[in-house]
Amino acid sequence: MMKLEDKPMGKESLEGTSQPLLGERHLANGKSAANGTATGSEKQKTSGSCSAPRKSHHTYSWQEIQRHSQEADQWLVVDRKVYNVTDWAARHPGGRKVLNHYAGEDATDAFRAMHPEPDIMRLYLKPLLVGELAPEEPSQERNKNPQLVADFQELRRSCEAMNMFDANLGFFSLHLLQILVLEALAWLILWHFGNSWSTIPVISVLLTISQAQSSFLQHDTGHLSVFRKSKWNHLVHKFVMCHLKGLSTNWWNHRHFQHHVKPNIYPKDPDINVGPLFLVGDLQPIKYGKKKIKYIDYEKQHLYFYMVGLPLLMPIYFNLQSMQEMYLRRYWADIVWVSSFYIRYFITYGPFYGIFGTIVLIFWIKVLESPWIAYVTQMSHIPMKMSNEENRDWLSTQVLGTCNVEQSFFNDWFTGHLNFQIEHHLFPTMPRHNYHRVAPLVRSLCAKHGLPYVNKPMLKAFGDIARALKKSAALWADIYYET
Structure with a gap:
């Protein structure tokens, strides 16, 4: 699983992959919910053409994440990490609508199901990282x-x-x-x-x-x-x-x-x-x-x-x-x-x-x-x-x-x-x-x-x-x- 304290990655980290590199304009905006409890700056600052956001300790509740479920403001969760995919949606090889369908939701199993090489795909997610679920929050929505x-994820591992x-x-x-x-x-x-x-x-x-x-x-x-x-x-x-x-x-x-x-x-x-x-x-x-x-x-x-x-x-x-x-x-x-x-x-x-x-x-x-x-x-x-x-x-x-x-x-x-x-x-x-x-x-x-x-x-x-x-x-x- 990707860690928040991972070091930023330069262009060379993605060499040899088949998808187009994430340009500077596709990095996460790091929007915070209107009434959220996230700490730190309200926007992630980015630098470099494919570098990760600065070290972040933003934590969000499911209620806050679910507010970002519109086409112009799309957040989703993969492995308890929160990503802002709004700008990346236009470049998503599977189409922008696929991401919008999971905006405001846990997309962990969908992400694993649709990507045969998830470790490579996580490199593309890394610049979009805006935080993680608060420790008291469950890994999926409460419903x-x-x-x-957990049983299905164990089946996939098997x-x-x-x-x-x-x-x-x-x-x-x-x-x-x-x-x-x-x-x-x-x-x-x-x-x-x-x-x-x-x-x-x-x-x-x-x-x-x-x-x-x-x-x-x-x-x-x-x-x-x-x-x-x-x-x-x-x-x-x-x-x-x-x-x-x-x-x-x-x-x-x-x-x-x-x-x-x-x-x-x-x-x-x-x-x-x-x-x-x-x-x-x-x-x-x-x-x-x-x-x-x-x-x-x-x-x-x-x-x-x-x-x-x-x-x-x-x-x-x-x-x-x-x-x-x-x-x-x-x-x-x-x-x-x-x-x-x-x-x-x-x-x-x-x-x-x-x-x-x-x-x-x-x-x-x-x-x-x-x-x-x-x-x-x-x-x-x-x-x-x-x-x-x-x-x-x-x-x-x-x-x-x-x-x-x-x-x-x-x-x-x-x-x-x-x-x-x-x-x-x-x-x-x-x-x-x-x-x-x-x-x-x-x-x-x-x-x-x-x-x-x-x-x-x-x-x-x-x-x-x-x-x-x-x-x-x-x-x-x-x-x-x-x-």
């Missing part, structure tokens, strides 16, 4: 169960001791090889047999499987679990997400990490912000019903989910969001990488189908892939509890918002091991080939603390999506049509 938090966070590069190399072989096989079939109608179904199936499996591989590279060296992970993630799938890595990171830190929490999880097309959970339908909002006949949303939600998630919703984000935020590297996806398709399939035909092929493959990805990602979340922010501990937050699908060889392959969604959320940087090892330990911990550990057959999980949408629609209708 949290300290024994549950996983680390068992090397469960070490990736098997052979596993992921074979996965990448599978994708490349499918892509090559599709082109060879087309080259050998020509672009007759009989080859189109075979090529479509091969490319659809390749695209779906690419989605699962980019989950690993996106969560920094395949290659421990960030520079390699960065390149592989760009290759898989941008070149193989044609989507922006920055868009995915900023969106998906919000989902991971606050799953099924309004309005922090973007994955449940699907209005006005769909109403999910209990709160959205009631809100729309009370305001007498009816953009669509929501009573039929479980039916048009099959006609709209399944086929258009990837080719329309995700692609337009990705392109919009790249353009508005000027993600030039992503634009170049994504362009290589389309260039590759036009070079490979353009001679057979022409420009228009190749565009149709790309759209068609994404339409076929879309139901696969929609089912795999939504079956573990839409049927689960959705709520406003309740400031729960990390274990409870993840378990209540996710569920698992039963393990089998086919289920593991079909879902890319995301059938272990609970373990994936609790340990997002754990390589997915180890989820089955930690699952019994997680189940035991949930049983100890009375938390539900939901594990379903796959077909039931698929059906629960429509049943959950139908239930939400009924809630909306009861309130909307009442006189």
Whole structure:
């Protein structure tokens, strides 16, 4: 754990890391609460481009920390240390909103979960240090169960001791090889047999499987679990997400990490912000019903989910969001990488189908892939509890918002091991080939603390999506049509 009396660190201390150095303008402001009991100067003085604040003995209560929970004033706690991340949020690789979601809260478990190399990350936190929790304060907010938090942290330490966070590069190399072989096989079939109608179904199936499996591989590279060296992970993630799938890595990171830190929490999880097309959970339908909002006949949303939600998630919703984000935020590297996806398709399939035909092929493959990805990602979340922010501990937050699908060889392959969604959320940087090892330990911990550990057959999980949408629609209708 980092000590307050640590000596300041110069630029050379961060050499060799892959993230941009903290400039002078990103150092902590050291704001003190209006009625706080902190001692010493009201502002931390900083010097040097990456030096730590001067020796500080500021101590804060949870009540004081919780006042700093706005976008323009964000404090959070990691390992009892208090950090002002307001200025750093704009440079946070996971996006500014992820930090804002934990402003005024204990972020210790979230910090450990999302960063595979926490010791390096603490170097970036060091200039943002403004104090620590007062000795009489608990390590977490008072509404949290300290024994549950301690037990989960002990579970994580056990996983680390068992090397469960070490990736098997052979596993992921074979996965990448599978994708490349499918892509090559599709082109060879087309080259050998020509672009007759009989080859189109075979090529479509091969490319659809390749695209779906690419989605699962980019989950690993996106969560920094395949290659421990960030520079390699960065390149592989760009290759898989941008070149193989044609989507922006920055868009995915900023969106998906919000989902991971606050799953099924309004309005922090973007994955449940699907209005006005769909109403999910209990709160959205009631809100729309009370305001007498009816953009669509929501009573039929479980039916048009099959006609709209399944086929258009990837080719329309995700692609337009990705392109919009790249353009508005000027993600030039992503634009170049994504362009290589389309260039590759036009070079490979353009001679057979022409420009228009190749565009149709790309759209068609994404339409076929879309139901696969929609089912795999939504079956573990839409049927689960959705709520406003309740400031729960990390274990409870993840378990209540996710569920698992039963393990089998086919289920593991079909879902890319995301059938272990609970373990994936609790340990997002754990390589997915180890989820089955930690699952019994997680189940035991949930049983100890009375938390539900939901594990379903796959077909039931698929059906629960429509049943959950139908239930939400009924809630909306009861309130909307009442006189």
